[in-house]
Amino acid sequence: MPQNGSTPARKHGPRAVALVGPQGAGKTTLAEALLAAAGNAARRGTDPRDRAMGTDARLAHCTMDGDPFALLDCPGSIEFAHEVEAALAVADLAVVVCDPTPARAIALGPLFRMIEQHGLPSLVFINKLDTLGDGHVRDTLAALQEQSRRPLVLRQVPIREGETITGYVDLVSERAYRYRRGEASELVRMPETVTAREQEARSQLAETLADHDDALMEKFLEDAIATPEDLYRAMHNDLAQGGVDAVLLGVAERGGGVRRLWKALRHDTPDLAESAARRGIATEGDGLIAQVFKTVHTGHGGKLSYARIWRGGLRDGTMLDGSRLGGISKFPGGEAEKVAEASAGEVVGLGRLDGIGTGRTIGPDKDARQLPFPATPAPVHALAITTDDRKDDMRLNAALARLQEEDTALIVQHDAQLGQLVIEGQGEIHLQAAIARLAKAHGVKVSATRPRTGYRETIRHQVRQHARLKRQTGGHGQFADVVLEIEPRERGEGFSFESRIVGGVVPKRFIPAVEEAAEEALKKGPFGQIVVDVAVRLMDGTFHSVDSSDMAFATATRMAMQEGLAKASPVVLEPIHEVSMLVPNSFTAAAQRLLSERRGQILGYSEREGWPGWDEVKALVPEAEIFGMITELRSMTLGLGTYTHRFDHLAEAQGAAAQKAVAG
Ligand SMILES: Nc1nc2c(ncn2[C@@H]2O[C@H](COP(=O)(O)OP(=O)(O)OP(=O)(O)O)[C@@H](O)[C@H]2O)c(=O)[nH]1
Ligand SMILES: [Mg+2]
Incomplete structure (x- = not known):
């Protein structure tokens, strides 16, 4: 039997909701408002991170009318999309927060694609309704619909007094409410000015839902009026299947629409079992299945692995994948708190799980099936870094390794040829945030510069080059004489060496030294770059029975190469x-x-x-x-x-x- 009505009869287990959306849309403000509405003291403003641009997903727990929730407030900047995707991987529902300006709707395209790819149910919260001015929500909706493949259904229409939006009509219950700052909205009589718009929007809602719901469609065909119960049921089913996105309205900053959103979250957020089924996770049986979606090194607290528990439960101190669990943290109202155990559905921080990284599926069984996890995004920006204090060089690698554990999108490349250490990632902001974190959390200050380009050089013409080393120093001297042919090769063919010596004019035992020196000479060409795609042939030479040596032949070869390359029309690649x-x-x-x-x-x-x-x-x-x-x-x-x-x-x-x- 499907659940009817707006007040679900059964109790729900812990559910996880990710707040996502473009930068500055008001996700953090909304998260704080949701927490406040659920009875958590307003924390906003006490932590400077709250007002700053979000750079990682923040976890907060709360209980709304008896239903436990984990909220994941995600960053909006495109440069931290990997954090968002990790949160989506463990969430039951995404709330897409955006502002009402139609021209900005285009920014939601990539996010809608990401949510669709995860098959994650979502709903849209159009925030900052106070900035709408004389604009219309229907224009916002139309612009958003262009970006979303899922049909968007408006759940509310705004009530205006002049240019100010003072409340809304709920299209399912057909009740009108007036916003009250920081309090539950007040039920009011539906203003006449809004009835026509309300009727139109309500039939649109019913029509869209009927497309996915046979029972509702039948009623429609029989011209029967859809009851709120019909609409609630259809909405819940469609939303849970990712068939439609409900669209809600609000002013997060003033707490407007926040309780209405809570109602939708409580009613429509899929339960653990539904999400597990969507992700192909077997929930029967009682062995633990949890997935780490985020890792943070907390300094004194050690490593903290954020995980969603998909099945089973865990107690502090249990062995997980060969590591002893060192503490379980929950975050009521956003503040860390130690708990002794956690159960299925919860999102918790797990302490000191050595060797367990972001993305790992954990359980008592070390070879547990690994759940899929979003891949590391391809880098789009790179910076070369050097320590400010050379004494930190020794610690840099370990610090970077810890940073990489926290930041799945950070790539570290040691470029030996160009002698530089390069970090790659999702853009300037992402890399600068990584550098700041390296200093603050891992104690190593570095400076960043533009990475050197991997220029090369080669030659365009063949040359024949003679060189003779003849030196008398003290006792015995040094002697070697070589004639080399240096010739360009095709691009990508690399270096080759050949000896054409006949009659032992250069004894066999010296030839490896010639080859080695010829190759060595390519490390720095006439333009100071690595020389590529060159063939060297040893054509002729002479030696001295006492004064010749490997070293003498190597020196003579280097001389020949240096002079020869310069004459062979060198060119930068x-x-x-x-x-x-x-x-x-x-x-x-x-x-x-x-x-x-x-x-x-x-x-x-x-x-x-x-x-x-x-x-x-x-x-x-x-x-x-x-x-x-x-x-x-x-x-x-x-x-x-x-x-x-x-x-x-x-x-x-x-x-x-x-x-x-x-x-x-
Ligand atoms: N006018 C208006 N401003 C709002 C509203 N909600 C949030 N803001 C403001 O919008 C700005 C950004 O809010 P945040 O909550 O930090 O936005 P965010 O989506 O968390 O931003 P990122 O995490 O950086 O992506 C702040 O200055 C808020 O005060 C609202 O309903 N109306
Ligand atoms: Mg934020």
């Missing part, structure tokens, strides 16, 4: 990457312009697969031009544009580019 830029198609021309300005050669564009209204622009772009491209792209595209890139080939650098390479 620059790395070229294939870039695939992804933008809403209103920005396709701008993306092409950006790529051209960065010396990109446009290869063409096509529709982005599975993303209606988006294009993919492909181009070959010099590596040296990619630095900072994401920042410019985002500022041109309302933060929406992104790209992937990979090394494609080395190409001869011309003019200014070559000079830049030489200047280092």
Whole structure:
């Protein structure tokens, strides 16, 4: 039997709700308002992090009318989308918070795609209704609908007095409410000015729901009036299946619409069993199944692994995957509190689970089936880092390893050839936040610079080069004489060496030293870069029975190589990457312009697969031009544009580019 009515008869277990949405939409404000409405003292303002831009998902627990909830307040910046996706992986429902400006709805496209990909039920909370002015919610709704594949159904219509929105009509119960700051809204008589709009919106709601609900459709066809119970039931079922998104309205800052949202959350958030079924997790049996979705090093508290318990329960001190659990934390109202045990459905912090990283499925069985977890996103920005104090060099690697445990999108690359340590990630803000955290939480201060480009050089002509070493120092001398042929090879063919010595003019035992020295000489060519794709042949030479040695032949070879390379028309090569830029198609021309300005050669564009209204622009772009491209792209595209890139080939650098390479 489906549950009817707005007051569910049964008790719910712990459920997890993720608050997601564009930067600054009011997610943190809404989370605080939800907590306050659930009886938690207002904490806002006491912690400076609350007012700052969100950079990671924050967990808070509360109980609303007897139903336990875990709220995950996610960051909005696109550079922390990996944090959002991790939260979505363990949530029962996503609340998409946005503002009412229709032009900004486009920012929700990538988020809706992410939620759809997870098959996660969601509802939309249009916040900041106080900023709507003389705009209309229906325009916001239409703009949002363009971005969402799921039908959006408006649950409320606003009541206005002049330009101010003072309350709303609930379309299911057809009751009108007036907002009261920080308090439950007051039930009022439905103003006549809103009745026509209310009727229209209510039939739209019923029609959309009927598309997914046979019983409701039948009533419709029989011209019967849909009761609130019919609508509640259809709404719940559709929402739980990700069939529709209910749209609610509010003013989080004043607590407006927050209790109405709570009602929807209590009624429509799927239970653990429904989410587990969606994710293919077997809930029968009682062995523990939990998944770590976030890791934080808390300093004195040690490592804390945030996990959703999908099945079973756990007690402090149990062995998990070979680690003894060192503390269970919950966060009532957002403040950490130690508990002795946790049960199915809960989202908790687990202390000191050594060797267990973000994404891991944990249980008593070490070989438990691993639940899928979002992959690390491809990096779009890179910075070279060096410690401010050389004494920290020894600790840097360990600190970076801990930081990487906390930040799944951070990639660390030791580039031995260019002698630099590079961190890669989701943009300037993400990497700067990582650097700040490295200093604050892990005690290592570093400075960041633009990474050096992997320039190379090669030669264009063949040369024959002779070199002779003849030195008399004190007792015995040094003697070696070589004739080398140095020749360009095809791109990517690398280095080759061959000896064409006949008649032992250079004894066999010295030849390996010649080969080694020839290869060594390629580490720094006439332009100071690594020389690639060169063939060296030892053609001729002479030796001295006493004064010749490996060292003498190596020195002579180096001399020949140095002189020879300089004469063989050396040329700088620059790395070229294939870039695939992804933008809403209103920005396709701008993306092409950006790529051209960065010396990109446009290869063409096509529709982005599975993303209606988006294009993919492909181009070959010099590596040296990619630095900072994401920042410019985002500022041109309302933060929406992104790209992937990979090394494609080395190409001869011309003019200014070559000079830049030489200047280092
Ligand atoms: N006018 C108005 N402003 C609001 C409302 N809700 C939040 N704000 C303001 O919007 C700004 C951003 O609010 P936050 O709650 O930090 O937004 P957020 O979505 O958590 O931001 P990120 O975590 O950085 O993505 C703050 O200045 C809030 O005071 C609202 O209902 N009306
Ligand atoms: Mg926030």
